[in-house]
């Protein structure tokens with residue numbers, strides 16, 4: 143009885159996000175749509191109950207049902223509020239989150255949903271008696287329940303098979319909404335992953351890496367800014383109706399508008415950007431490799447990673463790095479967490495601490511921004527930079543008017559504009575040639591079609607989650623030293639590019655070559671005078 147009631151409850155309430163999406167599908171409407179929905183509901187119920195039947199043992203049942211009910215309740219909240227779905231990538235995001243990120247998601251609506259959909263039925267559940275029964279009788283009962291459940295599943299799906307096949311094929315996201323089985327399946331995928339890939343070791347790359355700059359040239363300073371959650375289309379310099387980037391507009395930058403991300407979350411995009419493999423091979427990789435920062439370090443450059451985010455996801459493990467989490471620099475960290483400008487604080491001093499023989503060859507500083515990380519956009523921006531008002535000051539984005547969400551988000555882009563301009567200002571003060579490359583890890587949904595945040599499976603994610611800004615600034619001395627032709631780079635403004643070009647282009651602009659370098663993927667190389675071998 144408990145497993146049956148639990149199955150009915152789970153199908154009816156925690157699966158509301160699934161039923162809402164189903165109701166919006168154009169191909170299943172009217173009576174046929176209703177029958178399809180009923181068939182699917184019975185199918186999901188059969189599947190849930192079949193699983194529960196196998197786990198229906200006296201001391202196991204209540205803990206199992208508790209896990210089902212609580213997982214379902216939290217899944218419902220996030221799917222309903224932000225339009226996300228739960229797949230293996232989302233589980234990785236959850237596992238890699240830090241207390242700061244988690245706190246950003248916390249609000250009383252989350253508590254209320256967990257209470258009503260999770261704690262309340264669990265409280266009721268633990269007050270129910272479970273009859274003790276002989277093992278054989280229990281086994282027999284479970285087997286019978288399992289067979290009946292599977293029969294309900296099969297018959298329901300057979301009755302709606304025609305619609306079921308086409309809907310599931312055309313709307314793959316629906317399967318990630320089946321709650322709470324989506325969470326269990328995704329966790330299973332994550333747990334099984336080490337079987338497909340040996341995560342215990344990191345294979346070296348770029349062992350032949352070397353600098354290929356003309357002899358006697360001054361060492362260059364390169365700052366590579368890893369942007370966070372930045373939508374290409376919300377940058378004024380990319381044609382956005384609102385002037386979110388007045389300071390970059392005054393600099394001699396080249397901004398590319400047709401660049402596509404590797405993934406839709408930091409956990410997938412960031413390591414993929416810094417991998418030599420490219421998206422397709424990265425997803426299928428059978429082992430982990432060293433990254434772009436290792437290659438630059440092997441070539442002899444002084445490399446530094448500064449992180450104002452939840453960490454570099456292993457990318458910077460073997461180079462000097464600084465996390466801003468413990469910094470208390472005023473005014474940048476006054477609000478409890480540091481705004482991105484903190485990464486420029488005492489930068490000269492930090493670079494001076496790197497080995498002198500490396501600095502003599504050149505410096506490459508990676509800065510991992512907090513950028514536009516949601517949902518608490520308002521926290522990312524110092525008060526003086528909140529130009530677009532009124533802004534959504536809540537993390538429950540769906541409760542704010544859309545313009546307020548967009549205002550809060552655009553304020554983060556305006557602050558990134560300020561941060562990048564300050565970075566360029568710092569570079570201009572360096573004695574040698576200097577350059578800045580800014581590329582974001584992925585974009586963001588701002589309430590279009592009830593979608594918020596990011597992290598949808600790549601195949602179904604909207605373009606705004608995948609199209610990222612790529613902005614380059616170089617000093618006149620740099621252009622001269624490398625023979626970089628800006629108009630040539632400018633011509634690539636609308637060229638279809640992706641994170642696949644990132645590894646090779648940063649190597650190119652850093653003047654580094656190794657066996658992994660592919661000239662065809664270096665967007666700067668083709669615009670530079672051929673660099674002489676040492």
Ligand SMILES: [Zn+2]
Nearest residue numbers: 371407408583
């Ligand atoms: Zn990210």
